[in-house]
Amino acid sequence: MGTSQDSAWDVHLFFTPDYLEFGNEKQKSLHSDLSNHKIISKLSGFYPLVAGTIPLGIDTESSDVDLLTYHNNPNHLIKIAYAKFRHYSDFKYETKDIDGESTVIISFRTNLFFYEIFSQKIKPGNQKGFLHMVLEKRFLDLADSDFKNQIIEKKKQGIKTEPAFCEVLGLEGDPYQTLLDLGNSSDEKLVEILKSKHIGLK
Incomplete structure (x- = not known):
């Protein structure tokens, strides 16, 4: 999955x-x-x-x-x-x-x-939209509420979900492929990404 x-x-x-x-x-x-x-x-x-x-x-x-x-x-x-x-x-x-x-x-x-x-x-x-959602859920579960609020603010600005996550996380490249590539990453890897952007953890 x-x-x-x-x-x-x-x-x-x-x-x-x-x-x-x-x-x-x-x-x-x-x-x-x-x-x-x-x-x-x-x-x-x-x-x-x-x-x-x-x-x-x-x-x-x-x-x-x-x-x-x-x-x-x-x-x-x-x-x-x-x-x-x-x-x-x-x-x-x-x-x-x-x-x-x-x-x-x-x-x-x-x-x-x-x-x-x-x-x-x-x-x-197995569709990309579902795999993106699962990874986004994992990031949201690991990060503090400020991270979630940042994503929502990007959304309110008209930015689509995958680009919003990549902007807040400082991830480069095509947002849709980038999130797909991260799908098999461990929680430790996701935590590293969050910490690199000084995003607080739960």
Whole structure:
């Protein structure tokens, strides 16, 4: 899964949205919205995982909800999504090539959240967006609250999540690849990075 074995946090907690029920107010609200609209169950054949900033508690007012899914046939996913979600506000879908992968992006809005389904022929637990989120979670768990606040401030400035982490951590290169490359690093390595930028630890 691209995570170190010595981390105390269990990556499997992200495999279902149950943890959201016990989180902050935004996470609890998301858990209720997912349940009320049966969004996860409507996508059950596509291995849906909730990703993005809300699970990490670094969201801003403009943050949407990312849902990572797997498809074998993109047209099948679009057909199911059209049947299940076309009645929602701002429903739309598109297909594009991302990193050489056929990708389907479907979006819609409930009264509370804007959802974006990101689907590839890669199981969600192995998709880059999920691996980035897991590493970001590890950094957030190791660092003090000031680090989290710095990330949120970058987000409020309109900087995307991966670049925001790399800016605060002083990591160079392509942010998306840099975080991916760090995925197998030990906690000790992550602590070294935090200390090098004089970021406090928990």
